[in-house]
Amino acid sequence: xxxxxxxxxxxxxxxxxxxxxxxxxxxxxxxxxxxxxxxxxxxxxxxxxxxxxxxxxxxxxxxxxxxxxxxxxxxxxxxxxxxxxxxxxxxxxxxxxxxxxxxxxxxxxxxxxxxxxxxxxxxxxxxxxxxxxxxxxxxxxxxxxxxxxxxxxxxxxxxxxxxxxxxxxxxxxxxxxxxxxxxxxxxxxxxxxxxxxxxxxxxxxxxxxxxxxxxxxxxxxxxxxxxxxxxxxxxxx
Numbered sequence: 001x002x003x004x005x006x007x008x009x010x011x012x013x014x015x016x017x018x019x020x021x022x023x024x025x026x027x028x029x030x031x032x033x034x035x036x037x038x039x040x041x042x043x044x045x046x047x048x049x050x051x052x053x054x055x056x057x058x059x060x061x062x063x064x065x066x067x068x069x070x071x072x073x074x075x076x077x078x079x080x081x082x083x084x085x086x087x088x089x090x091x092x093x094x095x096x097x098x099x100x101x102x103x104x105x106x107x108x109x110x111x112x113x114x115x116x117x118x119x120x121x122x123x124x125x126x127x128x129x130x131x132x133x134x135x136x137x138x139x140x141x142x143x144x145x146x147x148x149x150x151x152x153x154x155x156x157x158x159x160x161x162x163x164x165x166x167x168x169x170x171x172x173x174x175x176x177x178x179x180x181x182x183x184x185x186x187x188x189x190x191x192x193x194x195x196x197x198x199x200x201x202x203x204x205x206x207x208x209x210x211x212x213x214x215x216x217x218x219x220x221x222x223x224x225x226x227x228x229x230x231x232x233x234x235x236x237x
Contacts (some may be wrong), residue, residue: 074118135166167229181195204220
């Protein structure tokens with residue numbers, strides 16, 4: 001792999017996290033390291049900002065339900081729970097992931113938090129209007145360009161208010177940074193392999209502009225956030 005890979009287009013290549021035959025201690029360690037990386041890079045803040053904006057737009061109701069799809073261990077939702085406490089908001093969060101061992105790790109992580117429930121499930125099996133707001137953190141970059149329209153449609157269908165997406169900016173500096181960091185700080189092959197690859201599967205502004213042409217997506221807004229993240233919001237109208 002060259003020092004500066006071609007990032008003009010998204011790379012469609014499998015990540016180890018997408019391989020459901022990989023599990024056990026290696027997967028658990030990867031999920032725990034991802035929690036640490038999210039804390040270090042402020043990965044929860046775009047989600048909290050997006051949820052707060054949608055909640056405010058509909059009049060700040062006293063109750064709110066969130067469905068976090070492809071949640072992993074769901075650690076970004078800790079910030080949402082703290083925000084809900086500050087707002088005296090009755091918040092309920094459901095974490096959905098397709099991998100049973102990932103769900104088990106998420107359930108253990110939130111075992112003392114009754115506001116969070118964990119379910120094993122598939123994005124494409126979500127029920128219509130399943131939650132007020134549907135979130136997806138570092139999830140959509142796992143889909144190819146050909147798969148993204150169906151993935152976005154499934155997220156929107158499940159939301160009553162709208163969708164909040166937090167994902168990676170495809171940029172050379174981000175790729176170099178995560179490549180160096182994962183080689184220095186982790187011995188887990190999933191983290192070392194998937195970190196740089198995730199950036200190459202990330203997004204640029206032109207990718208989101210193209211998505212606006214999809215059915216129901218004309219309200220899409222996107223904004224760059226620190227440490228090479230994008231906050232994407234789509235309001236159901």
